[in-house]
Amino acid sequence: MPARIVFDLDGTLVHSAPDIQAVANAVLAGEGAAALSLEETIGCIGSGAAIFVERMRALRGIGDAEQARLLESFIAQYESGVSLSTLFPGMRAALDGLAATGHRLGLCTNKPIAPTHALLRHFEMSDLFESVLGGDSLPVRKPDPEPLHAVLSGLGEGPALYVGDSEVDAETAARAGVPFVFFTEGYCHLPHDQITAAARFSEFAELPGLVARIHAGN
Known part of the structure; x- marks a missing residue:
């Protein structure tokens, strides 16, 4: 599955x-x-x-x-703040590969939903994600687990993973009971050894293999 x-x-x-x-x-x-x-x-x-x-x-x-x-x-x-942003190297190829192999992708961010969609449109990524929630989409935001649960509900059934870069994301995943995959090159405010994760990666080329390994463990 x-x-x-x-x-x-x-x-x-x-x-x-x-x-x-x-x-x-x-x-x-x-x-x-x-x-x-x-x-x-x-x-x-x-x-x-x-x-x-x-x-x-x-x-x-x-x-x-x-x-x-x-x-x-x-x-x-x-909402207009998109022109200086850049994609992390290899990210789009990794996500395209995951989608091509049947995985269902969602987005759960604390960024307000309007600038979230603006950024996705700017990078032509809107079609990648079947379920998207921003920080103002619900009455609560991460690290409350409800936004992550809501995005997962929009993706149907099956094993779940949450991929993020921060202590907020790690706490969200833990509170939601979802394995956390930690991207180490982002905006974490804590020493990385204080982040509990099922796996961690620094280059997106590593991500499909990590997903396959964690998925197989399920």
């Missing part, structure tokens, strides 16, 4: 931090605040747009009273 394989997006399939950085810095420029570095930007990614803006504000000493206004500004510009 083919597997249901669900992926995170930012830092897993797409190196999107440069676009997120550009949007954040446009918002900060309007406040007369210093720009975020790429490293600072990556440190803010992973828990959804609202938490990103909270972390961004904290780095620049902007008060809590400005959260709603700055979040609105960030979201308004977020």
Whole structure:
């Protein structure tokens, strides 16, 4: 039976931090605040747009009273932030290969759904995923397991895997009772030896073999 394989997006399939950085810095420029570095930007990614803006504000000493206004500004510009993003090497070939062998692919991200679809359209990847949820698609977001369960439900029956790059993804998979496959070249904020995973990889050429091995173990 083919597997249901669900992926995170930012830092897993797409190196999107440069676009997120550009949007954040446009918002900060309007406040007369210093720009975020790429490293600072990556440190803010992973828990959804609202938490990103909270972390961004904290780095620049902007008060809590400005959260709603700055979040609105960030979201308004977020959907157009696609031009600086790049696919991780070998990712598209690996996913095309998995789909060609019958596996069903889904996407579960904390990125808001509108910029998620914008990024998928930009890279002509929308047709790869049968089930897609963003951070604002449900009342809860990762690491709550409900978004992952919902995406998996949209993929039918069969063994399940979750592929991601962060401690949030690892916790989501654990809480959902789904084996986690860890992409080590993304935006993880913890030492990699603190991430519990069924398998880990640094190059997408490794992924189909890992899926086959884990699937066979089921």
